[in-house]
Amino acid sequence: xxxxxxxxxxxxxxxxxxxxxxxxxxxxxxxxxxxxxxxxxxxxxxxxxxxxxxxxxxxxxxxxxxxxxxxxxxxxxxxxxxxxxxxxxxxxxxxxxxxxxxxxxxxxxxxxxxxxxxxxxxxxxxxxxxxxxxxxxxxxxxxxxxxxxxxxxxxxxxxxxxxxxxxxxxxxxxxxxxxxxxxxxxxxx
Numbered sequence: 001x002x003x004x005x006x007x008x009x010x011x012x013x014x015x016x017x018x019x020x021x022x023x024x025x026x027x028x029x030x031x032x033x034x035x036x037x038x039x040x041x042x043x044x045x046x047x048x049x050x051x052x053x054x055x056x057x058x059x060x061x062x063x064x065x066x067x068x069x070x071x072x073x074x075x076x077x078x079x080x081x082x083x084x085x086x087x088x089x090x091x092x093x094x095x096x097x098x099x100x101x102x103x104x105x106x107x108x109x110x111x112x113x114x115x116x117x118x119x120x121x122x123x124x125x126x127x128x129x130x131x132x133x134x135x136x137x138x139x140x141x142x143x144x145x146x147x148x149x150x151x152x153x154x155x156x157x158x159x160x161x162x163x164x165x166x167x168x169x170x171x172x173x174x175x176x177x178x179x180x181x182x183x184x185x186x187x188x189x
Contacts, residue, residue, distance in 0.1 A: 036131075036138075036186040036187055036188075037186065037187050038172060038173040038184060038185065038186055038187075039130040039131075039173060039185040039186055039187055040173070041167045041168050041173065043128045043129075043130050043187075044130065044167065044173075044185055045164075046124070046128055047122065047124035047125045047127070047128045047130060048124065049124070050123065050124030050127060050128070051108075051111060051112065051122045051123065051124035051125075054123075054124070055107060055108075055111050055122070055123050055124060056103075056104045056107045056108055058103060058107070059100050059101065059102075059103030059104030059105075059106075059107055060100065060104060061100070062096060062097075062099060062100030062103055063096075063097050063099075063100025063101050063103075063104065064100070065096060065100070066093050066094065066095070066096030066097025066098070066099070066100050067093065067097050068093070069090050069092060069093025069096055069097075070089045070090050070091075070092075070093025070094045070096075070097055071089055071090075071093065072090070072093075073088060073090065074087060074088040074089040074090075075087050075088050111123055112146065112150045113143050113146045113147045113150060114143050114146075116132060116140070116141070116146045117140060117141050117142050117143035117144070117145065117146030117147070118140060118142070118143065119131075119140055120132050120133050120139075120140035120141070120188075121188065125185075125188075126188075129187060129188045130185055130186065130187055130188055131185070131186055131187075131188040132146075132149070132178075132183050132184075132185050133183060133184060133185075133186060134182060134183055135172075135182045135183060135184045136182065141181065141183055145181050145183070148180070148181055149177055149178070149180075149181045149183060152176070152177035152180045152181065153175070153177040156175070156176045156177050156180075157175075157177070163175050163176045163177065167185075172184055173185065
Protein backbone atom coordinates (compact mmCIF):
# COMPACT_ATOMS: atom_id res chain seq x y z
CA UNK A 1 0.00 0.00 0.00
CA UNK A 2 1.32 3.45 -0.84
CA UNK A 3 1.81 6.30 1.59
CA UNK A 4 -0.70 8.58 -0.07
CA UNK A 5 -1.81 11.67 1.78
CA UNK A 6 -5.52 11.98 1.11
CA UNK A 7 -5.80 15.32 2.86
CA UNK A 8 -7.95 16.55 5.73
CA UNK A 9 -11.58 15.53 5.77
CA UNK A 10 -11.01 12.17 4.04
CA UNK A 11 -12.47 9.21 6.00
CA UNK A 12 -9.01 7.68 6.37
CA UNK A 13 -7.86 10.75 8.30
CA UNK A 14 -8.49 10.97 12.05
CA UNK A 15 -8.57 7.15 12.23
CA UNK A 16 -6.22 5.37 14.63
CA UNK A 17 -3.80 2.89 13.06
CA UNK A 18 -5.15 -0.63 12.58
CA UNK A 19 -5.42 -2.52 15.86
CA UNK A 20 -5.46 0.56 18.11
CA UNK A 21 -8.51 1.85 19.95
CA UNK A 22 -9.89 5.28 19.07
CA UNK A 23 -9.36 7.92 21.75
CA UNK A 24 -11.99 8.09 24.48
CA UNK A 25 -13.98 11.28 24.94
CA UNK A 26 -12.78 13.50 27.79
CA UNK A 27 -13.99 12.68 31.26
CA UNK A 28 -17.34 14.34 31.98
CA UNK A 29 -18.25 14.47 28.28
CA UNK A 30 -22.00 14.54 27.70
CA UNK A 31 -23.52 13.97 24.27
CA UNK A 32 -25.36 17.02 22.95
CA UNK A 33 -28.87 17.38 24.31
CA UNK A 34 -31.80 17.71 21.91
CA UNK A 35 -33.23 21.15 21.22
CA UNK A 36 -36.39 20.11 23.07
CA UNK A 37 -36.64 17.70 25.99
CA UNK A 38 -38.00 14.23 25.27
CA UNK A 39 -41.63 13.59 26.19
CA UNK A 40 -42.30 11.51 29.28
CA UNK A 41 -43.63 7.99 28.99
CA UNK A 42 -46.85 8.88 30.80
CA UNK A 43 -47.59 11.78 28.43
CA UNK A 44 -47.13 9.40 25.49
CA UNK A 45 -49.49 6.86 27.07
CA UNK A 46 -52.13 9.50 27.82
CA UNK A 47 -51.89 10.88 24.26
CA UNK A 48 -52.38 7.34 22.90
CA UNK A 49 -55.44 6.87 25.09
CA UNK A 50 -56.90 10.17 23.87
CA UNK A 51 -56.13 9.31 20.24
CA UNK A 52 -57.55 5.80 20.57
CA UNK A 53 -60.72 6.50 22.52
CA UNK A 54 -61.66 10.20 22.56
CA UNK A 55 -60.73 11.32 19.03
CA UNK A 56 -62.72 8.59 17.18
CA UNK A 57 -65.70 9.00 19.55
CA UNK A 58 -68.02 10.57 16.90
CA UNK A 59 -67.64 7.45 14.73
CA UNK A 60 -68.12 5.17 17.74
CA UNK A 61 -71.32 6.98 18.68
CA UNK A 62 -72.59 6.78 15.10
CA UNK A 63 -71.80 3.04 14.91
CA UNK A 64 -73.53 2.50 18.26
CA UNK A 65 -76.66 4.34 17.13
CA UNK A 66 -76.62 2.25 13.95
CA UNK A 67 -76.37 -0.96 15.99
CA UNK A 68 -79.32 0.05 18.16
CA UNK A 69 -81.39 0.89 15.07
CA UNK A 70 -80.30 -2.28 13.26
CA UNK A 71 -81.06 -4.71 16.04
CA UNK A 72 -84.01 -3.11 17.85
CA UNK A 73 -87.13 -5.08 17.06
CA UNK A 74 -85.18 -8.03 15.71
CA UNK A 75 -85.83 -11.53 16.99
CA UNK A 76 -82.79 -13.29 18.43
CA UNK A 77 -82.74 -17.09 18.40
CA UNK A 78 -80.24 -19.22 20.29
CA UNK A 79 -79.77 -22.76 19.04
CA UNK A 80 -78.73 -25.88 20.96
CA UNK A 81 -75.24 -25.80 19.42
CA UNK A 82 -74.64 -22.33 20.89
CA UNK A 83 -75.06 -20.38 17.65
CA UNK A 84 -77.15 -17.22 17.60
CA UNK A 85 -79.11 -15.64 14.78
CA UNK A 86 -81.00 -12.36 14.57
CA UNK A 87 -83.88 -11.91 12.18
CA UNK A 88 -85.89 -8.84 11.30
CA UNK A 89 -83.05 -6.32 11.65
CA UNK A 90 -83.35 -2.84 10.17
CA UNK A 91 -81.10 -2.38 7.10
CA UNK A 92 -80.93 1.40 7.64
CA UNK A 93 -79.35 0.76 11.02
CA UNK A 94 -76.78 -1.54 9.41
CA UNK A 95 -75.90 1.23 6.92
CA UNK A 96 -75.54 3.77 9.75
CA UNK A 97 -73.36 1.31 11.67
CA UNK A 98 -71.09 0.76 8.63
CA UNK A 99 -70.83 4.53 8.10
CA UNK A 100 -69.84 4.91 11.77
CA UNK A 101 -67.13 2.25 11.44
CA UNK A 102 -65.85 3.91 8.27
CA UNK A 103 -65.84 7.26 10.10
CA UNK A 104 -63.69 5.76 12.88
CA UNK A 105 -61.17 4.53 10.31
CA UNK A 106 -61.07 7.85 8.42
CA UNK A 107 -60.69 9.87 11.64
CA UNK A 108 -57.77 7.66 12.70
CA UNK A 109 -56.07 7.94 9.28
CA UNK A 110 -56.51 11.72 9.28
CA UNK A 111 -55.23 12.07 12.86
CA UNK A 112 -52.34 9.58 12.86
CA UNK A 113 -51.12 9.94 9.27
CA UNK A 114 -51.97 13.35 7.83
CA UNK A 115 -52.26 15.55 10.92
CA UNK A 116 -49.33 13.98 12.75
CA UNK A 117 -47.28 13.71 9.57
CA UNK A 118 -47.71 17.39 8.66
CA UNK A 119 -47.69 19.02 12.11
CA UNK A 120 -45.95 16.44 14.30
CA UNK A 121 -49.00 16.21 16.54
CA UNK A 122 -52.13 14.12 16.72
CA UNK A 123 -55.00 15.74 18.60
CA UNK A 124 -54.04 13.79 21.73
CA UNK A 125 -50.42 14.89 21.44
CA UNK A 126 -51.50 18.50 20.88
CA UNK A 127 -53.70 18.43 23.99
CA UNK A 128 -50.74 17.08 26.02
CA UNK A 129 -48.11 19.35 24.48
CA UNK A 130 -45.91 16.72 22.84
CA UNK A 131 -44.80 16.23 19.24
CA UNK A 132 -43.26 13.55 16.98
CA UNK A 133 -40.31 14.81 14.96
CA UNK A 134 -37.51 13.38 12.84
CA UNK A 135 -34.49 12.75 15.00
CA UNK A 136 -32.09 14.09 12.37
CA UNK A 137 -33.49 17.58 11.83
CA UNK A 138 -36.43 18.15 14.19
CA UNK A 139 -39.16 18.56 11.56
CA UNK A 140 -42.44 16.60 11.36
CA UNK A 141 -42.21 13.17 9.73
CA UNK A 142 -44.46 13.78 6.75
CA UNK A 143 -47.50 11.61 5.92
CA UNK A 144 -45.57 8.69 4.37
CA UNK A 145 -43.27 8.21 7.37
CA UNK A 146 -46.18 8.82 9.76
CA UNK A 147 -48.06 6.00 7.99
CA UNK A 148 -45.00 3.75 8.29
CA UNK A 149 -44.71 4.66 11.99
CA UNK A 150 -48.39 3.76 12.52
CA UNK A 151 -47.97 0.43 10.70
CA UNK A 152 -44.81 -0.39 12.66
CA UNK A 153 -46.55 0.57 15.90
CA UNK A 154 -49.35 -1.91 15.10
CA UNK A 155 -46.93 -4.69 14.11
CA UNK A 156 -44.37 -4.25 16.90
CA UNK A 157 -46.94 -3.42 19.55
CA UNK A 158 -49.06 -6.41 18.55
CA UNK A 159 -46.07 -8.73 18.47
CA UNK A 160 -44.64 -7.64 21.80
CA UNK A 161 -46.06 -5.28 24.41
CA UNK A 162 -42.45 -4.50 25.37
CA UNK A 163 -42.44 -2.02 22.46
CA UNK A 164 -44.66 0.31 24.50
CA UNK A 165 -42.57 -0.06 27.67
CA UNK A 166 -39.22 0.51 25.94
CA UNK A 167 -39.25 4.34 26.46
CA UNK A 168 -39.09 3.76 30.22
CA UNK A 169 -35.38 2.85 30.01
CA UNK A 170 -34.33 4.15 26.58
CA UNK A 171 -32.13 7.26 26.73
CA UNK A 172 -34.17 8.98 24.01
CA UNK A 173 -37.51 7.63 25.31
CA UNK A 174 -38.09 5.87 21.97
CA UNK A 175 -40.37 2.92 21.24
CA UNK A 176 -39.16 0.42 18.66
CA UNK A 177 -41.46 1.93 16.03
CA UNK A 178 -39.74 5.30 16.66
CA UNK A 179 -36.35 3.67 16.12
CA UNK A 180 -37.48 2.17 12.81
CA UNK A 181 -38.57 5.53 11.35
CA UNK A 182 -35.90 7.50 13.26
CA UNK A 183 -38.31 9.70 15.15
CA UNK A 184 -38.40 11.03 18.68
CA UNK A 185 -41.27 12.35 20.76
CA UNK A 186 -40.49 15.67 22.43
CA UNK A 187 -42.28 18.27 24.45
CA UNK A 188 -43.78 20.69 21.97
CA UNK A 189 -42.30 24.10 21.30
